[in-house]
Amino acid sequence: MAKPQNQRLIVSTTTSLYETGLLDVLETEFEKKHSSIDVAFLSQGTGLAIQTAMRGDADMILVHDPARELKFLQDGYGVNRKVIAYNFFVIVGPKEDPVGINGLSPVQALTKIKGAGKNGSVEWVSRGDDSGTHTKEKRLWTAGGFSVSDLREKSWYLEAGQGMTATLKLTDEKLAYTLCDLGSYLNNYKKGNIQLEVLVEEGEDTLNVYSAIANNPKHFDLSGTSFNASIRFLDFLISEETQEILADFGNEEFDSPLFNPYIPLLASGSNPEMLQWIQELAYFDGTECPQECRYQEGDLYR
Amino acid sequence: MFDTIMAALGEAFHLIISGNHEVYSIVWRSLGVSGLATLLACLWGIPIAIALGLYSFPGKKLLMSLSNAFLGIPTVALGLLLFLLWSQSGPLGFMSLLYTPIGIAIGQSILITPILVSFTSSALNSTDVEMSDLAKTLGASTFQTNFAIIREALWAILLAVTASFSRAFAELGVAMMVGGNIRNVTRVLTTFIALETAKGEIAFSLALGIILMAIILSITLLLNYCRRE
Numbered sequence: 001m002a003k004p005q006n007q008r009l010i011v012s013t014t015t016s017l018y019e020t021g022l023l024d025v026l027e028t029e030f031e032k033k034h035s036s037i038d039v040a041f042l043s044q045g046t047g048l049a050i051q052t053a054m055r056g057d058a059d060m061i062l063v064h065d066p067a068r069e070l071k072f073l074q075d076g077y078g079v080n081r082k083v084i085a086y087n088f089f090v091i092v093g094p095k096e097d098p099v100g101i102n103g104l105s106p107v108q109a110l111t112k113i114k115g116a117g118k119n120g121s122v123e124w125v126s127r128g129d130d131s132g133t134h135t136k137e138k139r140l141w142t143a144g145g146f147s148v149s150d151l152r153e154k155s156w157y158l159e160a161g162q163g164m165t166a167t168l169k170l171t172d173e174k175l176a177y178t179l180c181d182l183g184s185y186l187n188n189y190k191k192g193n194i195q196l197e198v199l200v201e202e203g204e205d206t207l208n209v210y211s212a213i214a215n216n217p218k219h220f221d222l223s224g225t226s227f228n229a230s231i232r233f234l235d236f237l238i239s240e241e242t243q244e245i246l247a248d249f250g251n252e253e254f255d256s257p258l259f260n261p262y263i264p265l266l267a268s269g270s271n272p273e274m275l276q277w278i279q280e281l282a283y284f285d286g287t288e289c290p291q292e293c294r295y296q297e298g299d300l301y302r
Numbered sequence: 303m304f305d306t307i308m309a310a311l312g313e314a315f316h317l318i319i320s321g322n323h324e325v326y327s328i329v330w331r332s333l334g335v336s337g338l339a340t341l342l343a344c345l346w347g348i349p350i351a352i353a354l355g356l357y358s359f360p361g362k363k364l365l366m367s368l369s370n371a372f373l374g375i376p377t378v379a380l381g382l383l384l385f386l387l388w389s390q391s392g393p394l395g396f397m398s399l400l401y402t403p404i405g406i407a408i409g410q411s412i413l414i415t416p417i418l419v420s421f422t423s424s425a426l427n428s429t430d431v432e433m434s435d436l437a438k439t440l441g442a443s444t445f446q447t448n449f450a451i452i453r454e455a456l457w458a459i460l461l462a463v464t465a466s467f468s469r470a471f472a473e474l475g476v477a478m479m480v481g482g483n484i485r486n487v488t489r490v491l492t493t494f495i496a497l498e499t500a501k502g503e504i505a506f507s508l509a510l511g512i513i514l515m516a517i518i519l520s521i522t523l524l525l526n527y528c529r530r531e
Contacts, residue, residue: 010401010484015500019497019500019501019502020501021501024485027485038486038487040401040482040484040485040487041484041485042401042482042483042484043483043497055389055390055391055392056389056390056391056395057389057390057391057400057401163500165499165500165501165502166499166500168502169502187501187502188502191502191503193502193504220390
Protein backbone atom coordinates (compact mmCIF):
# COMPACT_ATOMS: atom_id res chain seq x y z
CA MET A 1 0.00 0.00 0.00
CA ALA A 2 1.14 3.52 -0.72
CA LYS A 3 2.00 5.62 2.29
CA PRO A 4 -0.81 8.14 2.58
CA GLN A 5 1.41 11.15 3.23
CA ASN A 6 3.17 10.65 -0.11
CA GLN A 7 2.36 12.60 -3.23
CA ARG A 8 0.82 10.33 -5.86
CA LEU A 9 1.89 11.00 -9.44
CA ILE A 10 -0.39 9.27 -11.94
CA VAL A 11 1.12 8.74 -15.38
CA SER A 12 -1.20 7.41 -18.07
CA THR A 13 0.80 5.63 -20.68
CA THR A 14 0.82 3.39 -23.69
CA THR A 15 0.70 -0.40 -23.38
CA SER A 16 3.76 -0.86 -25.62
CA LEU A 17 5.93 0.92 -23.05
CA TYR A 18 4.37 -0.70 -20.03
CA GLU A 19 4.21 -4.31 -21.19
CA THR A 20 7.96 -4.50 -21.80
CA GLY A 21 8.54 -3.87 -18.08
CA LEU A 22 10.56 -0.70 -18.68
CA LEU A 23 8.31 1.54 -16.63
CA ASP A 24 8.56 -0.65 -13.54
CA VAL A 25 12.33 -0.16 -13.71
CA LEU A 26 11.96 3.61 -14.11
CA GLU A 27 9.45 3.75 -11.25
CA THR A 28 11.87 2.05 -8.88
CA GLU A 29 14.73 4.35 -9.89
CA PHE A 30 12.62 7.49 -9.59
CA GLU A 31 11.22 6.60 -6.18
CA LYS A 32 14.75 5.92 -4.94
CA LYS A 33 15.58 9.54 -5.69
CA HIS A 34 12.23 11.06 -4.69
CA SER A 35 10.97 9.05 -1.77
CA SER A 36 8.06 11.44 -1.16
CA ILE A 37 6.52 10.73 -4.57
CA ASP A 38 4.70 7.52 -5.52
CA VAL A 39 4.58 7.02 -9.27
CA ALA A 40 1.55 5.11 -10.51
CA PHE A 41 1.26 4.00 -14.13
CA LEU A 42 -2.01 3.44 -15.94
CA SER A 43 -1.29 1.26 -18.95
CA GLN A 44 -3.99 2.15 -21.45
CA GLY A 45 -2.97 2.69 -25.06
CA THR A 46 -2.34 6.17 -26.37
CA GLY A 47 -5.95 7.05 -27.24
CA LEU A 48 -7.36 6.25 -23.81
CA ALA A 49 -4.24 7.53 -22.03
CA ILE A 50 -4.75 10.99 -23.52
CA GLN A 51 -8.46 10.93 -22.69
CA THR A 52 -7.73 9.95 -19.10
CA ALA A 53 -5.39 12.94 -18.77
CA MET A 54 -7.96 15.22 -20.43
CA ARG A 55 -10.49 14.21 -17.79
CA GLY A 56 -7.99 15.19 -15.12
CA ASP A 57 -7.57 11.61 -13.89
CA ALA A 58 -3.84 11.52 -14.62
CA ASP A 59 -1.08 14.04 -13.90
CA MET A 60 0.92 13.42 -17.05
CA ILE A 61 1.08 11.28 -20.19
CA LEU A 62 3.81 9.19 -21.80
CA VAL A 63 2.66 8.37 -25.32
CA HIS A 64 3.62 7.99 -28.99
CA ASP A 65 1.30 9.90 -31.28
CA PRO A 66 2.71 13.34 -32.20
CA ALA A 67 -0.43 14.62 -33.94
CA ARG A 68 -2.65 13.90 -30.95
CA GLU A 69 0.03 15.21 -28.60
CA LEU A 70 0.01 18.55 -30.44
CA LYS A 71 -3.76 18.74 -30.10
CA PHE A 72 -3.49 17.93 -26.39
CA LEU A 73 -1.04 20.83 -26.02
CA GLN A 74 -2.94 23.29 -28.20
CA ASP A 75 -6.26 22.61 -26.49
CA GLY A 76 -4.62 23.70 -23.27
CA TYR A 77 -4.58 20.31 -21.50
CA GLY A 78 -0.83 19.83 -21.46
CA VAL A 79 2.43 21.74 -21.04
CA ASN A 80 6.16 21.06 -21.29
CA ARG A 81 6.32 18.27 -23.85
CA LYS A 82 9.64 16.44 -24.03
CA VAL A 83 10.70 13.87 -26.60
CA ILE A 84 12.16 10.99 -24.59
CA ALA A 85 12.97 8.02 -26.79
CA TYR A 86 12.34 6.36 -30.12
CA ASN A 87 12.32 3.02 -31.82
CA PHE A 88 10.75 1.57 -34.92
CA PHE A 89 7.64 -0.17 -36.03
CA VAL A 90 8.17 -3.25 -38.13
CA ILE A 91 5.86 -5.27 -40.35
CA VAL A 92 5.87 -8.88 -39.22
CA GLY A 93 4.47 -11.96 -40.90
CA PRO A 94 4.93 -15.70 -41.39
CA LYS A 95 8.48 -16.96 -41.90
CA GLU A 96 7.57 -18.23 -45.37
CA ASP A 97 6.40 -14.71 -46.32
CA PRO A 98 3.79 -15.91 -48.86
CA VAL A 99 3.18 -12.38 -50.16
CA GLY A 100 6.87 -11.66 -50.61
CA ILE A 101 7.23 -8.32 -48.81
CA ASN A 102 10.68 -8.99 -47.39
CA GLY A 103 12.89 -5.95 -47.83
CA LEU A 104 10.21 -3.73 -49.37
CA SER A 105 9.32 -0.28 -48.05
CA PRO A 106 6.29 -0.21 -45.72
CA VAL A 107 3.98 1.33 -48.30
CA GLN A 108 5.07 -1.10 -51.03
CA ALA A 109 4.57 -3.97 -48.60
CA LEU A 110 1.05 -2.84 -47.68
CA THR A 111 0.18 -2.46 -51.38
CA LYS A 112 1.26 -6.04 -52.02
CA ILE A 113 -0.58 -7.34 -48.96
CA LYS A 114 -3.73 -5.59 -50.11
CA GLY A 115 -3.42 -7.24 -53.53
CA ALA A 116 -2.96 -10.67 -51.97
CA GLY A 117 -5.79 -10.02 -49.53
CA LYS A 118 -8.14 -9.34 -52.44
CA ASN A 119 -7.32 -12.78 -53.86
CA GLY A 120 -8.16 -14.23 -50.47
CA SER A 121 -4.67 -15.64 -49.97
CA VAL A 122 -3.65 -13.66 -46.87
CA GLU A 123 -5.01 -11.55 -44.03
CA TRP A 124 -3.87 -8.35 -42.34
CA VAL A 125 -4.46 -7.80 -38.63
CA SER A 126 -5.02 -4.27 -37.31
CA ARG A 127 -4.89 -3.33 -33.64
CA GLY A 128 -8.19 -1.56 -34.15
CA ASP A 129 -8.06 0.00 -30.69
CA ASP A 130 -7.18 3.63 -31.37
CA SER A 131 -3.70 3.11 -29.92
CA GLY A 132 -0.57 4.87 -31.17
CA THR A 133 0.32 1.76 -33.16
CA HIS A 134 -3.14 1.75 -34.72
CA THR A 135 -2.76 5.43 -35.68
CA LYS A 136 0.58 4.67 -37.29
CA GLU A 137 -0.91 1.79 -39.26
CA LYS A 138 -3.73 4.00 -40.54
CA ARG A 139 -1.22 6.66 -41.59
CA LEU A 140 0.78 4.09 -43.55
CA TRP A 141 -2.32 2.88 -45.42
CA THR A 142 -3.28 6.49 -46.14
CA ALA A 143 0.25 7.23 -47.36
CA GLY A 144 -0.21 4.39 -49.87
CA GLY A 145 -3.38 6.05 -51.13
CA PHE A 146 -5.81 3.62 -49.50
CA SER A 147 -8.87 4.55 -47.50
CA VAL A 148 -8.94 2.90 -44.10
CA SER A 149 -12.74 3.05 -43.90
CA ASP A 150 -12.89 1.05 -47.16
CA LEU A 151 -10.32 -1.42 -45.88
CA ARG A 152 -12.39 -2.04 -42.75
CA GLU A 153 -15.17 -3.43 -44.95
CA LYS A 154 -12.85 -6.08 -46.42
CA SER A 155 -12.94 -9.62 -45.11
CA TRP A 156 -9.13 -9.93 -45.15
CA TYR A 157 -8.72 -6.85 -42.90
CA LEU A 158 -9.15 -8.06 -39.31
CA GLU A 159 -9.39 -5.74 -36.31
CA ALA A 160 -8.17 -7.32 -33.09
CA GLY A 161 -9.37 -4.56 -30.75
CA GLN A 162 -6.73 -5.65 -28.23
CA GLY A 163 -3.22 -4.90 -27.04
CA MET A 164 -0.07 -5.68 -28.99
CA THR A 165 0.60 -9.14 -27.52
CA ALA A 166 -2.94 -10.34 -28.21
CA THR A 167 -2.75 -8.89 -31.72
CA LEU A 168 0.57 -10.63 -32.39
CA LYS A 169 -0.79 -13.96 -31.19
CA LEU A 170 -3.84 -13.57 -33.44
CA THR A 171 -1.56 -12.73 -36.38
CA ASP A 172 0.60 -15.74 -35.59
CA GLU A 173 -2.37 -18.13 -35.43
CA LYS A 174 -3.76 -16.81 -38.71
CA LEU A 175 -0.39 -16.75 -40.52
CA ALA A 176 -1.23 -13.13 -41.29
CA TYR A 177 0.70 -9.84 -41.28
CA THR A 178 0.61 -6.93 -38.85
CA LEU A 179 2.39 -3.74 -37.81
CA CYS A 180 4.15 -3.89 -34.45
CA ASP A 181 6.60 -1.86 -32.38
CA LEU A 182 9.97 -3.58 -32.19
CA GLY A 183 9.88 -3.81 -28.37
CA SER A 184 6.64 -5.79 -28.25
CA TYR A 185 7.80 -8.01 -31.12
CA LEU A 186 11.12 -8.94 -29.47
CA ASN A 187 9.42 -9.42 -26.12
CA ASN A 188 6.99 -11.98 -27.54
CA TYR A 189 9.40 -13.59 -29.98
CA LYS A 190 12.00 -14.32 -27.32
CA LYS A 191 9.37 -15.79 -25.03
CA GLY A 192 8.37 -18.20 -27.77
CA ASN A 193 4.82 -16.84 -27.99
CA ILE A 194 5.03 -16.22 -31.73
CA GLN A 195 6.93 -17.52 -34.76
CA LEU A 196 6.43 -14.38 -36.85
CA GLU A 197 9.46 -12.81 -38.51
CA VAL A 198 10.34 -9.17 -39.10
CA LEU A 199 9.89 -8.64 -42.84
CA VAL A 200 9.91 -4.86 -43.23
CA GLU A 201 12.60 -3.21 -41.16
CA GLU A 202 13.14 0.22 -39.78
CA GLY A 203 12.99 3.30 -41.96
CA GLU A 204 11.74 6.85 -41.82
CA ASP A 205 8.15 5.76 -42.42
CA THR A 206 8.12 3.39 -39.45
CA LEU A 207 9.76 5.66 -36.88
CA ASN A 208 8.08 5.58 -33.45
CA VAL A 209 8.69 8.48 -31.07
CA TYR A 210 7.75 8.53 -27.38
CA SER A 211 7.12 11.82 -25.59
CA ALA A 212 6.07 12.94 -22.12
CA ILE A 213 3.68 15.82 -21.40
CA ALA A 214 2.63 17.24 -18.03
CA ASN A 215 -0.98 18.19 -17.39
CA ASN A 216 -1.45 21.95 -17.52
CA PRO A 217 -1.94 23.11 -13.92
CA LYS A 218 -3.82 26.19 -15.09
CA HIS A 219 -6.37 24.13 -16.96
CA PHE A 220 -6.96 21.52 -14.28
CA ASP A 221 -6.65 23.75 -11.25
CA LEU A 222 -4.05 21.26 -10.04
CA SER A 223 -2.43 21.50 -6.69
CA GLY A 224 1.10 22.84 -7.06
CA THR A 225 2.57 19.67 -5.56
CA SER A 226 1.17 17.39 -8.22
CA PHE A 227 2.48 19.65 -11.00
CA ASN A 228 5.85 19.82 -9.27
CA ALA A 229 5.93 16.04 -9.15
CA SER A 230 5.33 15.78 -12.89
CA ILE A 231 8.10 18.32 -13.59
CA ARG A 232 10.42 16.26 -11.45
CA PHE A 233 9.48 13.16 -13.40
CA LEU A 234 10.16 15.00 -16.68
CA ASP A 235 13.56 16.06 -15.34
CA PHE A 236 14.20 12.47 -14.35
CA LEU A 237 13.23 11.12 -17.79
CA ILE A 238 15.68 13.37 -19.65
CA SER A 239 18.50 12.94 -17.14
CA GLU A 240 21.69 11.26 -18.31
CA GLU A 241 21.19 8.32 -15.95
CA THR A 242 17.66 7.55 -17.09
CA GLN A 243 18.60 7.88 -20.73
CA GLU A 244 21.33 5.30 -20.09
CA ILE A 245 18.82 2.95 -18.48
CA LEU A 246 16.69 3.36 -21.61
CA ALA A 247 19.62 2.53 -23.86
CA ASP A 248 20.44 -0.62 -21.91
CA PHE A 249 16.94 -1.88 -21.31
CA GLY A 250 16.35 -5.22 -23.02
CA ASN A 251 19.98 -5.71 -24.06
CA GLU A 252 20.41 -8.63 -21.74
CA GLU A 253 17.10 -10.34 -22.31
CA PHE A 254 16.58 -9.68 -26.01
CA ASP A 255 20.16 -9.14 -27.28
CA SER A 256 18.93 -5.85 -28.66
CA PRO A 257 17.82 -2.61 -27.03
CA LEU A 258 14.07 -2.05 -27.15
CA PHE A 259 14.27 1.74 -27.06
CA ASN A 260 16.80 4.35 -28.16
CA PRO A 261 17.31 7.38 -25.91
CA TYR A 262 16.67 10.69 -27.66
CA ILE A 263 18.63 13.15 -25.51
CA PRO A 264 22.12 11.78 -26.34
CA LEU A 265 21.20 11.73 -30.04
CA LEU A 266 20.20 15.38 -29.81
CA ALA A 267 23.29 16.36 -27.83
CA SER A 268 25.92 14.48 -29.81
CA GLY A 269 24.77 15.22 -33.33
CA SER A 270 26.30 11.87 -34.29
CA ASN A 271 23.40 10.78 -36.48
CA PRO A 272 22.00 13.83 -38.28
CA GLU A 273 19.78 11.73 -40.56
CA MET A 274 17.99 10.07 -37.64
CA LEU A 275 17.69 13.41 -35.87
CA GLN A 276 16.10 14.88 -38.96
CA TRP A 277 13.62 12.00 -39.25
CA ILE A 278 12.59 12.42 -35.63
CA GLN A 279 12.19 16.16 -35.91
CA GLU A 280 10.17 15.84 -39.11
CA LEU A 281 7.81 13.40 -37.43
CA ALA A 282 7.61 14.64 -33.87
CA TYR A 283 8.50 18.36 -33.87
CA PHE A 284 6.00 21.12 -34.42
CA ASP A 285 7.41 24.02 -36.48
CA GLY A 286 10.92 23.13 -35.43
CA THR A 287 10.27 22.72 -31.71
CA GLU A 288 9.31 19.79 -29.50
CA CYS A 289 7.03 22.07 -27.52
CA PRO A 290 5.72 25.44 -28.72
CA GLN A 291 6.69 28.38 -26.50
CA GLU A 292 3.11 29.13 -25.50
CA CYS A 293 2.70 25.53 -24.27
CA ARG A 294 5.49 25.78 -21.73
CA TYR A 295 4.92 26.66 -18.09
CA GLN A 296 7.48 26.99 -15.32
CA GLU A 297 9.70 24.86 -17.53
CA GLY A 298 12.92 25.58 -15.64
CA ASP A 299 15.85 23.85 -17.29
CA LEU A 300 13.78 21.43 -19.35
CA TYR A 301 14.63 23.02 -22.70
CA ARG A 302 18.22 24.01 -22.06
CA MET B 303 -1.18 -26.97 -24.69
CA PHE B 304 -0.59 -29.80 -22.19
CA ASP B 305 2.99 -28.60 -21.70
CA THR B 306 1.80 -25.08 -20.92
CA ILE B 307 -0.65 -26.34 -18.30
CA MET B 308 1.98 -28.54 -16.65
CA ALA B 309 4.44 -25.64 -16.65
CA ALA B 310 1.75 -23.43 -15.12
CA LEU B 311 0.98 -25.96 -12.38
CA GLY B 312 4.67 -26.13 -11.54
CA GLU B 313 4.93 -22.36 -11.60
CA ALA B 314 1.85 -21.98 -9.36
CA PHE B 315 3.29 -24.43 -6.86
CA HIS B 316 6.63 -22.64 -6.98
CA LEU B 317 5.01 -19.22 -6.43
CA ILE B 318 3.15 -20.47 -3.38
CA ILE B 319 6.14 -22.27 -1.86
CA SER B 320 8.76 -19.62 -2.57
CA GLY B 321 6.65 -16.88 -0.99
CA ASN B 322 7.01 -14.56 -4.00
CA HIS B 323 6.52 -11.17 -2.37
CA GLU B 324 4.67 -9.51 -5.24
CA VAL B 325 2.23 -12.39 -5.69
CA TYR B 326 1.55 -12.64 -1.95
CA SER B 327 0.89 -8.93 -1.54
CA ILE B 328 -1.46 -9.01 -4.54
CA VAL B 329 -3.31 -12.03 -3.15
CA TRP B 330 -3.72 -10.29 0.23
CA ARG B 331 -4.92 -7.10 -1.45
CA SER B 332 -7.46 -9.09 -3.49
CA LEU B 333 -8.74 -10.86 -0.40
CA GLY B 334 -9.00 -7.55 1.47
CA VAL B 335 -10.75 -5.69 -1.32
CA SER B 336 -13.25 -8.45 -2.10
CA GLY B 337 -13.75 -9.22 1.58
CA LEU B 338 -14.65 -5.58 2.21
CA ALA B 339 -16.92 -5.67 -0.84
CA THR B 340 -18.73 -8.71 0.60
CA LEU B 341 -19.10 -7.06 4.02
CA LEU B 342 -20.55 -3.94 2.44
CA ALA B 343 -22.93 -5.99 0.30
CA CYS B 344 -24.08 -7.92 3.40
CA LEU B 345 -24.71 -4.66 5.20
CA TRP B 346 -27.53 -3.68 2.86
CA GLY B 347 -28.07 -6.93 0.93
CA ILE B 348 -29.14 -9.17 3.84
CA PRO B 349 -31.80 -6.78 5.21
CA ILE B 350 -33.19 -6.43 1.67
CA ALA B 351 -33.12 -10.22 1.24
CA ILE B 352 -34.95 -10.74 4.56
CA ALA B 353 -37.58 -8.24 3.53
CA LEU B 354 -37.98 -9.93 0.16
CA GLY B 355 -37.92 -13.46 1.53
CA LEU B 356 -40.15 -13.13 4.57
CA TYR B 357 -42.38 -10.08 4.21
CA SER B 358 -44.77 -8.84 1.61
CA PHE B 359 -44.96 -5.18 0.73
CA PRO B 360 -45.89 -3.08 -2.31
CA GLY B 361 -43.22 -3.12 -5.00
CA LYS B 362 -41.81 -6.45 -3.82
CA LYS B 363 -42.28 -8.12 -7.23
CA LEU B 364 -40.57 -5.19 -8.96
CA LEU B 365 -37.65 -5.24 -6.55
CA MET B 366 -37.22 -9.00 -7.06
CA SER B 367 -37.30 -8.64 -10.84
CA LEU B 368 -34.76 -5.83 -10.66
CA SER B 369 -32.48 -7.87 -8.45
CA ASN B 370 -32.73 -10.85 -10.78
CA ALA B 371 -32.14 -8.71 -13.86
CA PHE B 372 -28.98 -7.20 -12.39
CA LEU B 373 -27.54 -10.65 -11.70
CA GLY B 374 -26.02 -10.53 -15.15
CA ILE B 375 -24.75 -6.95 -15.19
CA PRO B 376 -21.55 -6.75 -17.30
CA THR B 377 -18.70 -5.92 -14.97
CA VAL B 378 -17.00 -3.62 -17.48
CA ALA B 379 -20.21 -1.63 -17.94
CA LEU B 380 -20.55 -1.17 -14.18
CA GLY B 381 -16.85 -0.28 -13.97
CA LEU B 382 -17.22 2.28 -16.74
CA LEU B 383 -20.25 3.86 -15.07
CA LEU B 384 -18.40 4.20 -11.76
CA PHE B 385 -15.32 5.48 -13.59
CA LEU B 386 -17.38 8.28 -15.15
CA LEU B 387 -19.05 9.10 -11.83
CA TRP B 388 -15.80 9.17 -9.85
CA SER B 389 -13.62 10.81 -12.50
CA GLN B 390 -12.19 14.22 -11.58
CA SER B 391 -14.50 15.66 -14.22
CA GLY B 392 -17.45 13.52 -13.11
CA PRO B 393 -20.21 14.43 -10.62
CA LEU B 394 -18.68 12.44 -7.72
CA GLY B 395 -15.03 13.24 -8.44
CA PHE B 396 -14.69 14.96 -5.07
CA MET B 397 -14.97 11.59 -3.33
CA SER B 398 -11.50 10.63 -4.62
CA LEU B 399 -12.46 6.99 -5.06
CA LEU B 400 -10.98 6.46 -8.52
CA TYR B 401 -7.80 4.36 -8.55
CA THR B 402 -8.22 3.36 -4.91
CA PRO B 403 -8.78 -0.09 -3.35
CA ILE B 404 -11.83 1.29 -1.51
CA GLY B 405 -13.26 2.33 -4.88
CA ILE B 406 -12.87 -1.21 -6.21
CA ALA B 407 -14.49 -2.63 -3.05
CA ILE B 408 -17.52 -0.35 -3.38
CA GLY B 409 -17.85 -1.23 -7.08
CA GLN B 410 -17.66 -4.94 -6.35
CA SER B 411 -20.16 -4.63 -3.52
CA ILE B 412 -22.65 -3.13 -5.99
CA LEU B 413 -21.84 -5.92 -8.44
CA ILE B 414 -22.52 -8.73 -5.97
CA THR B 415 -25.54 -7.26 -4.19
CA PRO B 416 -28.04 -8.83 -6.64
CA ILE B 417 -26.41 -12.26 -6.21
CA LEU B 418 -26.51 -12.01 -2.46
CA VAL B 419 -30.11 -10.76 -2.43
CA SER B 420 -31.41 -13.35 -4.89
CA PHE B 421 -29.70 -16.34 -3.30
CA THR B 422 -30.50 -15.30 0.26
CA SER B 423 -34.13 -14.39 -0.33
CA SER B 424 -34.85 -17.62 -2.18
CA ALA B 425 -33.15 -19.60 0.59
CA LEU B 426 -35.38 -17.86 3.14
CA ASN B 427 -38.39 -18.34 0.93
CA SER B 428 -37.96 -22.09 0.63
CA THR B 429 -37.34 -22.46 4.37
CA ASP B 430 -40.34 -20.24 5.07
CA VAL B 431 -42.87 -22.66 3.58
CA GLU B 432 -41.82 -25.56 5.81
CA MET B 433 -41.09 -23.60 8.96
CA SER B 434 -43.71 -20.96 9.44
CA ASP B 435 -46.73 -23.28 9.88
CA LEU B 436 -44.80 -25.42 12.32
CA ALA B 437 -43.59 -22.42 14.33
CA LYS B 438 -47.05 -20.89 14.43
CA THR B 439 -48.71 -24.10 15.66
CA LEU B 440 -46.14 -24.08 18.43
CA GLY B 441 -47.37 -20.62 19.40
CA ALA B 442 -44.50 -18.48 18.10
CA SER B 443 -44.95 -14.78 17.33
CA THR B 444 -44.19 -13.50 13.80
CA PHE B 445 -40.84 -12.21 14.99
CA GLN B 446 -39.96 -15.49 16.64
CA THR B 447 -41.06 -17.39 13.53
CA ASN B 448 -38.91 -15.25 11.27
CA PHE B 449 -35.96 -15.56 13.61
CA ALA B 450 -36.32 -19.33 13.54
CA ILE B 451 -36.48 -19.29 9.74
CA ILE B 452 -33.33 -17.20 9.46
CA ARG B 453 -31.52 -19.53 11.84
CA GLU B 454 -32.64 -22.55 9.86
CA ALA B 455 -31.51 -20.95 6.59
CA LEU B 456 -28.14 -19.86 8.03
CA TRP B 457 -26.05 -22.27 5.99
CA ALA B 458 -27.83 -21.39 2.79
CA ILE B 459 -27.19 -17.70 3.57
CA LEU B 460 -23.51 -18.38 4.25
CA LEU B 461 -23.36 -20.16 0.90
CA ALA B 462 -24.87 -17.08 -0.75
CA VAL B 463 -22.26 -14.89 0.96
CA THR B 464 -19.47 -17.19 -0.23
CA ALA B 465 -20.78 -17.21 -3.78
CA SER B 466 -20.93 -13.40 -3.69
CA PHE B 467 -17.37 -13.21 -2.43
CA SER B 468 -16.18 -15.56 -5.18
CA ARG B 469 -17.85 -13.40 -7.79
CA ALA B 470 -16.13 -10.27 -6.43
CA PHE B 471 -12.79 -12.01 -6.09
CA ALA B 472 -12.85 -13.34 -9.65
CA GLU B 473 -14.24 -10.32 -11.50
CA LEU B 474 -12.04 -8.19 -13.73
CA GLY B 475 -14.08 -5.31 -15.20
CA VAL B 476 -14.67 -3.21 -12.09
CA ALA B 477 -11.16 -3.77 -10.73
CA MET B 478 -9.62 -2.72 -14.05
CA MET B 479 -11.81 0.31 -14.79
CA VAL B 480 -12.04 1.69 -11.25
CA GLY B 481 -8.67 0.55 -9.93
CA GLY B 482 -6.53 1.10 -13.01
CA ASN B 483 -4.24 -1.87 -12.18
CA ILE B 484 -1.64 0.35 -10.48
CA ARG B 485 1.29 -1.65 -9.13
CA ASN B 486 1.42 -1.78 -5.31
CA VAL B 487 -1.83 0.17 -5.05
CA THR B 488 -4.78 -1.30 -6.93
CA ARG B 489 -3.31 -4.33 -8.65
CA VAL B 490 -5.41 -7.37 -7.73
CA LEU B 491 -5.19 -10.98 -8.91
CA THR B 492 -7.49 -10.63 -11.91
CA THR B 493 -5.92 -7.42 -13.23
CA PHE B 494 -2.49 -8.95 -12.63
CA ILE B 495 -3.52 -11.97 -14.73
CA ALA B 496 -4.82 -9.69 -17.49
CA LEU B 497 -1.55 -7.71 -17.50
CA GLU B 498 0.71 -10.76 -17.51
CA THR B 499 -1.32 -12.24 -20.35
CA ALA B 500 -0.96 -8.97 -22.26
CA LYS B 501 2.77 -9.14 -21.61
CA GLY B 502 2.88 -12.60 -23.11
CA GLU B 503 3.73 -14.39 -19.83
CA ILE B 504 1.32 -17.20 -20.59
CA ALA B 505 2.49 -19.85 -18.10
CA PHE B 506 2.80 -17.27 -15.32
CA SER B 507 -0.72 -15.96 -16.02
CA LEU B 508 -2.11 -19.46 -15.94
CA ALA B 509 -0.29 -20.09 -12.65
CA LEU B 510 -1.95 -17.00 -11.17
CA GLY B 511 -5.29 -18.30 -12.45
CA ILE B 512 -4.65 -21.59 -10.68
CA ILE B 513 -3.90 -19.74 -7.44
CA LEU B 514 -7.14 -17.78 -7.80
CA MET B 515 -9.16 -20.96 -8.32
CA ALA B 516 -7.37 -22.67 -5.44
CA ILE B 517 -8.35 -19.87 -3.06
CA ILE B 518 -12.00 -19.95 -4.10
CA LEU B 519 -12.06 -23.75 -3.88
CA SER B 520 -10.48 -23.72 -0.40
CA ILE B 521 -13.05 -21.28 0.92
CA THR B 522 -15.92 -23.36 -0.43
CA LEU B 523 -14.43 -26.59 0.95
CA LEU B 524 -13.86 -24.95 4.33
CA LEU B 525 -17.49 -23.90 4.46
CA ASN B 526 -18.66 -27.40 3.58
CA TYR B 527 -16.37 -28.88 6.21
CA CYS B 528 -17.65 -26.53 8.92
CA ARG B 529 -21.20 -27.36 7.99
CA ARG B 530 -20.66 -31.11 8.48
CA GLU B 531 -19.03 -30.50 11.84
